[in-house]
Amino acid sequence: MNYIKDWFVELGISNGLANYLATISLVVIVGITCIAANFLTKKVVLRIVTHYIRNTRFQWDNFLLERRVFHKLSHIVPAIILYYFSFNFANYQALIAKGITIYLIIVALLVLDAFLNAVNDIYRTYDISRSRPIKGYVQVVEIFLFIIGGILAISTLIGESPVILISGIGALSAVMMLIFKDSLLGLVAGVQLTANDMVRVGDWIEMPKYGADGDIIDISLHTVKVQNFDKTITTIPSYALISDSFINWRGMQDAGGRRIKRSVYIDMNSIGFCTPEAIEKFKKIHVLSDYILDKEKEILHYNREHDIDSTVAVNGRAMTNIGVFRAYVERYIEQHPKIHKGMTKIVRQLAPGQNGLPLEIYAFTNNINWAVYEAVQSDLFDHILAVAPEFGLQVFQSPSGQDFRNNRAKSEVY
Known part of the structure; x- marks a missing residue:
């Protein structure tokens, strides 16, 4: 700065004014130099780095680029220039040094934050990330890191050792625990969820308390995001998955079979013994022919062995239309x-009720x-409902207004 001051003095300017103008000039020069250095770094150096990264055979460095790690790192260049020129401002050197230190701490925090996010992105490219996020x-x-950075920045600003601030935090531990309650609960919950492999990204979970019924799309420190089947997104606190119950359908997905559990209600008035004509008809059904022949021999042998009078249907054993239908x-x-x-x-068969006799089908599809x-479920029950009358059975259905009108019309005819 002395060179600039001497130059102004040679121009005939007084020492006081020359000193003032020299300071302003140096500030302008430093500002222009910082802007030029930052521009040069971003427009030239970063372009070269970006071109090199995009043409390498590695993929992990692309995530560093996407998270702008190198862009944030470039902000260190103006700080280095400021530090170099700070020796010219003897009266303000201590203040400038503090400002530069705080600036470097902020830049370092931003760079580390971007780097950690890039590490998480790289980790998510591996299959293990689904089970161990x-x-x-x-x-x-x-x-x-942000807590440590904040302590370092404050200690630099007030000119005290960071140890003093850290020791003071101990007295504020109760307040800190209250402030970071959700983070602490989320951390504990995250460890338990990961250690016990309770949920993964992509799992279908059902949690009616929170209105969640869909696939997990993100697991973070505080929340678990679930995209419901109606495309809405439900956010659940991580610790809620530990404290509350939920259904995880991963077992079904891993097993490769999805359960069908549905009943057909049979009108009990249509249940009865099979007539000889019906038995002959059933023998013509491909999937039943062997069953009918074997069952017929078994019943005939039992009735003969016990000297049963088969002319009365209730004596001995006989086939029923509901039994044959169930076998079919x-x-x-x-x-x-x-x-x-x-x-x-x-x-x-389940317990009979006011809606008839429930015939429950319990099976698993081979496609989840x-x-x-x-x-598959619809096709299966389409067939069962359509074939029931072939066995002399009627599916129960509560009477509708049309049924009452038909009965009324019939009674008027008679």
Whole structure:
């Protein structure tokens, strides 16, 4: 700065004014130099770095570029220039040094934050990230870094040792725990969720308390985001997955089979013994022919062995239309190409009720896709409902207004 001051003095300007003008000139020069250096760094150096990164065979460095790690790192250049010229401002050197230090701390925090986010992005490219996400841990480290950075900045500003501030934090621990309550709960919950492999990104979970029914799209320190099937997004606190119950459908997805559990209600007035004519008819059904022949021999042998008078239907054993129908549905499901062969297949009667006799079909499709599952289930029950009258059975249905009108019309005719 003395050179600039001497130049102004040679021009005939007084020492006081020359000193003032020299200071202003140096500030302008430093400002222009910083702007030029920053421009040169971003427009030239960063372009070269970007071009090199995009042409390498590695993918991890692209994430550093996307998170703008190098762009934020370039802000250190003006600070270096300011530090170099600060020796020319003897009266303000201490203040300038503090400002530069605080500026460097902020830049370092921004760079580390971007770098940690890039690390998380790189980690998510691996399959293990679905079962062991680290986003929560990254956020904890970021919080820790920002706390340390804030302490260093304040200690620099007030000119005290960071140790003094850190020791003072101990007295404020209760307040800090209150402020960071959600973060602490989220951290503990994140560790438990990860350690016990309770949820992963992509899992279908159901949590009625929070209105969540869909796929997990993000797991962070504080929240778990679920995209519901209606495309809305529900945000659930991480610790709620530990304290409350929820359903995770991952087991179904991993097993490769989706359960069908639905009943057909049979009108009990249509249930009865099979007539000889009906039995002969049933023998012509491909999936039932062997069953009818075997059952017929078994019943005939039992009745002869116990000297049963078969002229009365209630004596001994006899086939019923509901029993034959149940056997038919069992064999139909067994041969269905869309039903999982290695999982449980049951056709059972439940307790009769006011809506008739429930015949429950319990099986698993071999495709877990929702649309395919619904199509298979619909096709299955379309067939069961349509074939029931062939066995002399009627599916129960509460009478409608049309039924009452038909009955009234019939009574008027008679």
